[in-house]
Amino acid sequence: MEGEGERSYTSAMTLNKLGVPHVPHRYVLPPSERPSPIANSSNTLPIIDISSLQDLTLRSHTVDEIRRACKEIRFFQVINHEISLSIIKDALDIATEFFNLPIKDKLLLESDNVYDPLMRDTSKRGDTNTIKDGACISEGERSYTSAMTLNKLGVPHVPHRYVLPPSERPIPIANSSNTLPIIDISSLQDPTLRFHTVDEIRRACKEIGFFQVINHGIPLSIMKEAIATATEFFNLPIEEKLLLESDNVYDPVRYGTSLNHTTDKVHFWRDFIKHYSHPISKWIHLWPLNPPDYKEKMGNYAKAVQVLQKQLLEAVLESLGLNLNYLDKEIEEGMQAMAVNCYPACPEPDLTLGMPPHSDYGSITILLQNYQGLQLKDQNDNWLSVPAVEGALLVQLGDQLEVLSNGNYRSVVHRVTVSKEKKRLSIVSLHSLALNKKIGPASKLVDDLNPVSYKEFSFNEFLDFISSNDITKGRFINTLKRNP
Ligand SMILES: O=C(O)CCC(=O)C(=O)O
Numbered sequence: 001m002e003g004e005g006e007r008s009y010t011s012a013m014t015l016n017k018l019g020v021p022h023v024p025h026r027y028v029l030p031p032s033e034r035p036s037p038i039a040n041s042s043n044t045l046p047i048i049d050i051s052s053l054q055d056l057t058l059r060s061h062t063v064d065e066i067r068r069a070c071k072e073i074r075f076f077q078v079i080n081h082e083i084s085l086s087i088i089k090d091a092l093d094i095a096t097e098f099f100n101l102p103i104k105d106k107l108l109l110e111s112d113n114v115y116d117p118l119m120r121d122t123s124k125r126g127d128t129n130t131i132k133d134g135a136c137i138s139e140g141e142r143s144y145t146s147a148m149t150l151n152k153l154g155v156p157h158v159p160h161r162y163v164l165p166p167s168e169r170p171i172p173i174a175n176s177s178n179t180l181p182i183i184d185i186s187s188l189q190d191p192t193l194r195f196h197t198v199d200e201i202r203r204a205c206k207e208i209g210f211f212q213v214i215n216h217g218i219p220l221s222i223m224k225e226a227i228a229t230a231t232e233f234f235n236l237p238i239e240e241k242l243l244l245e246s247d248n249v250y251d252p253v254r255y256g257t258s259l260n261h262t263t264d265k266v267h268f269w270r271d272f273i274k275h276y277s278h279p280i281s282k283w284i285h286l287w288p289l290n291p292p293d294y295k296e297k298m299g300n301y302a303k304a305v306q307v308l309q310k311q312l313l314e315a316v317l318e319s320l321g322l323n324l325n326y327l328d329k330e331i332e333e334g335m336q337a338m339a340v341n342c343y344p345a346c347p348e349p350d351l352t353l354g355m356p357p358h359s360d361y362g363s364i365t366i367l368l369q370n371y372q373g374l375q376l377k378d379q380n381d382n383w384l385s386v387p388a389v390e391g392a393l394l395v396q397l398g399d400q401l402e403v404l405s406n407g408n409y410r411s412v413v414h415r416v417t418v419s420k421e422k423k424r425l426s427i428v429s430l431h432s433l434a435l436n437k438k439i440g441p442a443s444k445l446v447d448d449l450n451p452v453s454y455k456e457f458s459f460n461e462f463l464d465f466i467s468s469n470d471i472t473k474g475r476f477i478n479t480l481k482r483n484p
């Protein structure tokens, strides 16, 4: 097989082809469950000639033999059963041919969903140690393939597990929307112009919960270098990336594919590395060691975006009529988690998504993209494509702001489409209050006419939610609504 697999598990056929001298650790049974060698096969097991079942005079004798076999060993072999030898041989030959196929053909049918009408199983799933085990093998054949590997393999179709039900597939939108706001925020620094910009921000937050910002003060070079080092990271050999692999949403650094490849029913055409980023000195030592400039380049961007988010959040609070220092302490002690996403070119972009519809849990999200691909749901439930604007950053309102604003602003539901030709990268900086800090509606936004509409919640509670719920089935924010 060309290239190398990048899956969490290796099939028995691949291990055999690789000629591993020992079975990997995950195959080793506890001593009491291992087979003890038996010298000869038993010749006491019943072999029953069932041709006599057709003969009324002999039938009762054969049924007697079957009874004895069922009673004693619950097993028997049958001969003269009328399935011709050639049919049996053909079936075995074609099965042998199937298992000898290159892995990329077999993976098209791969699924661990026992309800799927067609599935190929390479034994049962193991634990995360197994995944790391598999990483040591240069040519893997594991049950999940990252989007990057599928892309490298050049699969002509997306495997079955990526295919969305028709109603959830993206309907191609001819043009990206030119009605989405692009706000020049340089004027936030100018006391005479600030109110005008805050007004623009208010309108954008109220109408769609999204805007792009330009003249935000982060140099283009810092953004380009962050995208470049992220690109290099996803181009690394799989062994390197799997060192950071985790499906535990509480881990501060984790590499993965789809949303959560161990639990997703439908998979998404995305690989990602997520890492906590603020305060940077607390987390940066856990970030990828490779590419060697990752920490520096991604760190520069993370620090710059952390400064920007404070300015933006203050403007958003001001737009709600709150004191702009309302969350000062909380912002300083708050979290910054970065999701660096890679969506390789996809052979069938109409059947799948890079990310399913969701809203972000935090206060605001600041997003850098190298190509278009993000779509937003507008007030009429239509999907709008966000255009790529050179140098701009995208700002999305998250669930914490919906709660804090007592529903005056809504977190924006968004999804990611993929492209047949282009690999897209996005660096998503998710800002939120500290892990255990609860946020509820601001008292200034609550009165008799506007009663408290949401329960308070913390980031930790959101993590609890996503670790035990399928986010494609229901939104976290809906669990917080007082009168949904
Ligand atoms: O890649 C994008 O444009 C969006 C990614 C996203 O929504 C997320 O990471 O939460």
Ligand SMILES: [Fe+2]
Binding pocket: 358, 359, 360, 414
């Ligand atoms: Fe998101």
